[in-house]
Amino acid sequence: MRTLWRPRVLGAWHVPAHGPVILAGNHSHNIDGPLLMSTAPRPVHFLVKKQAFIGPLDPFLRSIGQIAIDRENADRTAVTSALGVLEAGGVLGIFPEGTRSGGDFAELRGGLAYFAVRTGAPVVPVAVLGSARQGRLVRQLPPLRARVDIVFGEPFTAGDGSGRRTRSALDDATRQIQDRLTAHLAEARRATGR
Numbered sequence: 001m002r003t004l005w006r007p008r009v010l011g012a013w014h015v016p017a018h019g020p021v022i023l024a025g026n027h028s029h030n031i032d033g034p035l036l037m038s039t040a041p042r043p044v045h046f047l048v049k050k051q052a053f054i055g056p057l058d059p060f061l062r063s064i065g066q067i068a069i070d071r072e073n074a075d076r077t078a079v080t081s082a083l084g085v086l087e088a089g090g091v092l093g094i095f096p097e098g099t100r101s102g103g104d105f106a107e108l109r110g111g112l113a114y115f116a117v118r119t120g121a122p123v124v125p126v127a128v129l130g131s132a133r134q135g136r137l138v139r140q141l142p143p144l145r146a147r148v149d150i151v152f153g154e155p156f157t158a159g160d161g162s163g164r165r166t167r168s169a170l171d172d173a174t175r176q177i178q179d180r181l182t183a184h185l186a187e188a189r190r191a192t193g194r
Helices: 032-039 057-063 076-087 111-119 167-192
Strands: 006-010 021-025 044-049 067-069 091-094 123-129 147-152
Touching: 006 032, 006 167, 021 032, 021 111, 032 044, 032 091, 032 123, 032 147, 044 076, 067 076, 076 091, 076 111, 091 111, 111 167, 123 167, 147 167
Parallel strands: 006 147, 021 091, 021 123, 044 067, 044 091
Antiparallel strands: 123 147
């Protein structure tokens, strides 16, 4: 990643050095996950759509600790694996919009709130800026050697602290998370001029 583009990392010190943590990033391009994995200060286990686990990518993704998830159905195996990462004190990476989008946290799925409330792991917002620009040689990629900013924000705890996982508690936590992620994205854009 660092040879193809020029990632600039800001705020990496916000990621706790030890213990469970959830990195919640915006997702506007396919390279966002690999860029975040290659620049994070700790190894990251991402929830990745199961369709990516094909051919030679399957053993590679599994060997670097990525977790296949069925985005269309309740995937207990993926949920159990993700909880295992957090229970072992690892870093779980989530794109809470569930798929590539405008990268603005406009619609969040409830998975992030569930993991954060259930485990009490702090959430670190991450803004990936500059990856969605269209390249000249390959339209799906930003121009080679283009700068892409990865901005880590201050960690926060989701929910009301009670650990309740009722539908209303998770909905409230999701709204709280969305507000914090949106605010971080706006601040990251101001800081980087993007």
